[in-house]
Amino acid sequence: MAQNGTRVAGPRCIALVGPFQSGKTTLLEAILARTGAIQRQGSIDAGNTVGDASHEARHHKMSVEVSVGTTNFMGDAYTFVDCPGSVEFVHDMRAALPAVDAAVVVCELDEKKVPQLQLILRELEDRKIPRFLFLNKTDKADATIHDVLQVLQPASRSKLLLRQIPTFSGEIITGFVDLALERAFVYKEHAPSEVIPLEGDALDREKTARFSMLETLADHDDELMEQLLEDIQPPRDKIFDDLSRELREGLVCPVLLGSATRTNGVLRLMKALRHEAPGIAETTKRLGLKPGNEPVAYVVKTQHTAHGGKMSVARVLNGQVGDSTTFVTPEREAGRVAGVFKLLGQSTEKRGPAQAGETVAFGKLDHADTGDTLTAAKQARPALAKVAAHDPVLAIAVVAKERKDDVKLGQALSKLLEEDPSISVVHNAETHEVVLWGQGEMQLRVATERLADRFGVATTSHKPTVGYRETIKRAIVQRGRHKKQSGGHGQYGDVVLDIKPLPRGAGFTFTEEIKGGVVPRNYIPSVEQGVTDALKHGPLGFPVVDIAAKLIDGSYHTVDSSDMAFQLAGRLAINEGLPQCQPVLLEPIYQVAIVCPSEATAKMNALMSGRRGQILGFDTREGWEGWDVVRVQMPEAEIGDLIVEVRSATAGVGSFTFKFDHMAELTGRTADQIVAARKAAAA
Ligand SMILES: Nc1nc2c(ncn2[C@@H]2O[C@H](COP(=O)(O)OP(=O)(O)OP(=O)(O)O)[C@@H](O)[C@H]2O)c(=O)[nH]1
Ligand SMILES: [Mg+2]
Numbered sequence: 028m029a030q031n032g033t034r035v036a037g038p039r040c041i042a043l044v045g046p047f048q049s050g051k052t053t054l055l056e057a058i059l060a061r062t063g064a065i066q067r068q069g070s071i072d073a074g075n076t077v078g079d080a081s082h083e084a085r086h087h088k089m090s091v092e093v094s095v096g097t098t099n100f101m102g103d104a105y106t107f108v109d110c111p112g113s114v115e116f117v118h119d120m121r122a123a124l125p126a127v128d129a130a131v132v133v134c135e136l137d138e139k140k141v142p143q144l145q146l147i148l149r150e151l152e153d154r155k156i157p158r159f160l161f162l163n164k165t166d167k168a169d170a171t172i173h174d175v176l177q178v179l180q181p182a183s184r185s186k187l188l189l190r191q192i193p194t195f196s197g198e199i200i201t202g203f204v205d206l207a208l209e210r211a212f213v214y215k216e217h218a219p220s221e222v223i224p225l226e227g228d229a230l231d232r233e234k235t236a237r238f239s240m241l242e243t244l245a246d247h248d249d250e251l252m253e254q255l256l257e258d259i260q261p262p263r264d265k266i267f268d269d270l271s272r273e274l275r276e277g278l279v280c281p282v283l284l285g286s287a288t289r290t291n292g293v294l295r296l297m298k299a300l301r302h303e304a305p306g307i308a309e310t311t312k313r314l315g316l317k318p319g320n321e322p323v324a325y326v327v328k329t330q331h332t333a334h335g336g337k338m339s340v341a342r343v344l345n346g347q348v349g350d351s352t353t354f355v356t357p358e359r360e361a362g363r364v365a366g367v368f369k370l371l372g373q374s375t376e377k378r379g380p381a382q383a384g385e386t387v388a389f390g391k392l393d394h395a396d397t398g399d400t401l402t403a404a405k406q407a408r409p410a411l412a413k414v415a416a417h418d419p420v421l422a423i424a425v426v427a428k429e430r431k432d433d434v435k436l437g438q439a440l441s442k443l444l445e446e447d448p449s450i451s452v453v454h455n456a457e458t459h460e461v462v463l464w465g466q467g468e469m470q471l472r473v474a475t476e477r478l479a480d481r482f483g484v485a486t487t488s489h490k491p492t493v494g495y496r497e498t499i500k501r502a503i504v505q506r507g508r509h510k511k512q513s514g515g516h517g518q519y520g521d522v523v524l525d526i527k528p529l530p531r532g533a534g535f536t537f538t539e540e541i542k543g544g545v546v547p548r549n550y551i552p553s554v555e556q557g558v559t560d561a562l563k564h565g566p567l568g569f570p571v572v573d574i575a576a577k578l579i580d581g582s583y584h585t586v587d588s589s590d591m592a593f594q595l596a597g598r599l600a601i602n603e604g605l606p607q608c609q610p611v612l613l614e615p616i617y618q619v620a621i622v623c624p625s626e627a628t629a630k631m632n633a634l635m636s637g638r639r640g641q642i643l644g645f646d647t648r649e650g651w652e653g654w655d656v657v658r659v660q661m662p663e664a665e666i667g668d669l670i671v672e673v674r675s676a677t678a679g680v681g682s683f684t685f686k687f688d689h690m691a692e693l694t695g696r697t698a699d700q701i702v703a704a705r706k707a708a709a710a
Contacts, residue, residue: 035306038104038384040342044120044151045133046143047112047679050163052078052090053287054133055109060217061293062105064098064371068217068290077372078109082480083473091473092446093119093328095340095370097386100297106342106370106386108327114143114679115467118416118449119328121150122398125314125412126325126342126386129157129274129304131296133287135164136171138178142624142680145182148280152184154412155313157274157305159281161296165193165200166286172200175282188243188279190270191295192236194229203284204229205295206237207266214291244269247278271303307384311344314411322346322403324354325411327386329397331442331481332375338388339395340370344411346403348389349380354401357410359394361401366390397448416449418684419464420670423471424492425478426461428485436461439482443474450474457570458492467670493664494615495701496690497565498573499608502527506580507600509592520592522546522554523580524600526608529573531690535562539578546581550593554578557597566606568705572613572690576601612698613690615663620656621673622648623681628655630676638665660688 043051056076060068069075074085078094090111097106108127110120124130130151134144151158160183162175172193180187191203194211202213204225211229212220225233241261245252248269254261273279283299285292316323323345330338341348354361368375368388381387395401402408427436440452440461450470453462465471471488479485503526511518529536537555539546546554558576565571581596619640621631628645635642640661648654661669666685673681693701 034302035304035308036103037306038106038382038386039129039300039304039306040106040108040127040310040384040386041300041304042120042124042127042130042156043107043109043133044124044130044147045112045161046135046140046147047114048089049112049133049135049140050287051109051112051133052076052094054131054161054163054293055094055096055107057287057290057293058105058107058297059096059098059371061219061290062098062100062297064096070288080373081477083476086476087469087473089113089469091116091469093123093340094372095328095386095388096372097369101301103301104385105297105300108386112143113467113469114146114674114682115465115470116447117146118414118447118466120147122414122448123327124150124154124156125398125414126310126327126344127156128306128310129159129300131159131161131300132280133161133163134179136162136168136175136178139678141178141182142678144179146680148183152277155277157277159274159283159296159299160187161292162282162284163287165284165291166289168193168200169198179282183280185277185280186243186246188240188273188281189236190240190281190299191284191292192232193284200284203292203295204233204236206233206240207263207270209233209237212295214286214289217290219294220291241266243279244273247273247276267302274303275305275309307344314344316344316408316411319345319408322348322352323408324348324389324401326392326395326397326399326401329395329445330388331446332373333481336391337393337445338368338375338390339392340386340388341395341401342386343381343383345383347380347382348387348403352403354392354395354403355405355407356395356399356401357407361395361399362392364389364392396445417466417682419449419451419466420683421467421471421668422453422462422464422491423475423488424455424458424460424462424490425475425486425488428487432484435482436478436484436486439478439484442482443477446477447474455491457494460491462491463488467674468668490667495569495705496572496613496615497567497569497610498571498613498692499526499528499605499610501608503604503608504579505600505604505607507596507598507603509595509599512587517584517587518589518592518595519584519587520550520553520589520594520596521582522578522593522596522600524558524597524604525577525579526601526604527575527577528608529575531573533573533575535559535572536575537578538575541578541581545583546578546593547583547588550583550588550590551578553590553593554581554597557594557599558601560594561598561601566610567612567702568709569612571605571610612693612701614693614701616660616688616691617663617666617685618643618688619659619661619666619669619683619685621659621681621683622651622654622656623673623677625653625655627677627681628657631657631659631673634672634676635659635661638669640665661685662691662693
């Protein structure tokens with residue numbers, strides 16, 4: 028079954044992407060089985076697939092990071108990068124994409140998943156990555172499959188092009204017709220499909236579907252358009268040439284059908300990749316890599332294996348990389364390759380040097396990060412792609428279960444961040460909390476599981492402390508006198524403070540107006556120190572802000588006065604004065620910008636009123652037709668798990684960014700509860 032066209036030989040790197048749970052990892056398994064890289068096709072349910080081999084992925088029955096597998100097909104090496112579908116792990120996909128030749132977007136015929144599909148296609152379109160759609164789970168599909176293009180086209184900016192149509196036995200799909208080859212196939216479970224005669228109803232449907240495929244191709248080929256208008260049968264070569272050219276130029280997105288669990292349609296997919304997907308030459312052109320002699324590679328993924336240490340999965344873009352190749356990045360020295368490995372999920376096999384186009388793992392590149400462009404020369408190439416992680420939306424505070432693991436936790440966290448740069452760690456100096464910021468509940472749960480499983484540090488986690496503050500609403504003049512006469516040397520300090528509220532955001536000021544040396548100069552800094560210390564915990568239990576303290580009077584004792592005594596006096600004045608100044612709680616208010624498909628915008632309204640949010644306005648999202656931006660002001664405490672609700676109201680695709688805006692007074696029951704909780708925690 029020779030297929031013509033302008034085939035590119037050599038190793039390929041193909042991303043498997045698509046909405047959550049569409050069957051990507053199962054498709055990888057099917058491809059590996061069909062191409063002989065593994066003996067038996069495993070399944071997600073049995074927990075024995077090559078991809079998703081980590082504890083965390085098996086446990087949750089979903090991909091939580093990229094899995095990579097290399098196989099051979101008709102003489103060429105193919106490395107598949109199986110990306111997680113969950114939006115929480117999307118950074119792994121985004122970081123891997125720049126280096127791939129093409130993507131297979133695995134999807135289902137499910138309207139609810141179209142917004143997710145759109146997000147993924149958008150990423151590929153923006154990066155100009157040629158893409159196929161693989162409509163999976165045809166074993167579950169029924170006759171409504173005729174609506175494929177109608178359902179899926181809105182997700183894609185480039186025209187979807189149906190390459191195959193299903194054939195039925197009753198309601199069940201039993202095979203397909205390949206519209207380019209004009210051949211009918213009947214599916215065989217876990218075996219190549221069999222060619223059958225194309226006749227009867229199938230032939231009629233084939234003619235119509237083929238014509239519309241050719242029409243789509245002819246949109247970008249005038250000669251073909253003329254042939255169609257004049258009823259001339261275009262030569263098959265021309266069709267294959269157009270298919271591959273228009274795919275590579277991103278003009279069309281061909282749609283193939285199949286079932287990953289049954290290995291149906293997998294061989295056709297491999298053949299389409301073989302004949303139509305671009306190779307390394309076009310990919311380096313896309314990336315703008317100028318020709319040169321030195322080895323260049325792009326880091327697709329970073330992993331810390333239990334025994335092998337750090338592994339950098341990388342695609343060699345130019346030259347040859349072997350043991351002891353030394354790499355630099357534009358920012359730093361990346362290290363020296365210690366071992367080149369072929370990957371099949373978590374199993375690694377040592378191999379010889381890797382050539383341009385191959386995707387392998389390099390051992391021990393201590394200072395290489397995911398997304399780095401590596402150059403084996405003194406002079407680094409400029410970064411070919413930089414993929415910044417999305418802003419985090421959810422946080423948890425983590426604590427090592429055992430005190431002795433505190434140091435180990437720090438090391439484990441830095442490895443965790445290397446593996447998943449969409450997580451960040453913030454050490455809160457005020458609360459001494461180690462706060463993990465990430466993309467969602469599952470990602471953070473997996474992060475803590477990984478800390479335990481992979482890096483050997485068991486942790487507990489809790490909600491991070493909200494940055495409440497307090498202030499006063501009334502002024503007071505308050506004396507603070509510290510006097511102790513116990514035997515010999517006594518202690519004496521006496522101050523009078525003029526305490527006043529300041530406008531919101533003014534912070535704290537300390538001034539003095541001491542006349543006649545009633546408080547000697549050298550003790551004034553001690554008074555200030557005492558005041559500052561006292562303001563760390565106000566009468567409500569929180570740091571006090573927006574307050575002015577002026578030292579206006581006092582007295583001293585030539586023998587008994589000391590720095591310590593004046594510190595205590597300053598402290599006393601604050602501790603005794605503030606409760607009389609109508610202390611009030613302040614809570615941080617953030618500006619939140621929620622992005623969501625327009626049909627979900629109304630739901631955001633309802634969501635905000637339940638979370639003390641104030642809607643400031645709605646806008647259309649620039650460059651995103653059918654999407655809105657909702658701008659809101661919201662208390663920090665309510666942002667805590669906002670992402671969970673935003674996602675559930677938007678089929679998973681809504682998100683937000685936020686930044687601190689101001690502190691606002693909080694009174695009433697909510698404030699009382701917060702103060703009571705703080706007191707209970709301090710007790
Ligand atoms: N009926 C049917 N089920 C399938 C098919 N492919 C995958 N599944 C099932 O769909 C579920 C998800 O499969 P996965 O391969 O984990 O999907 P995925 O796209 O890798 O999932 P994420 O990586 O978590 O997004 C599993 O229960 C699979 O058995 C298929 O062709 N037919
Ligand atoms: Mg998966």
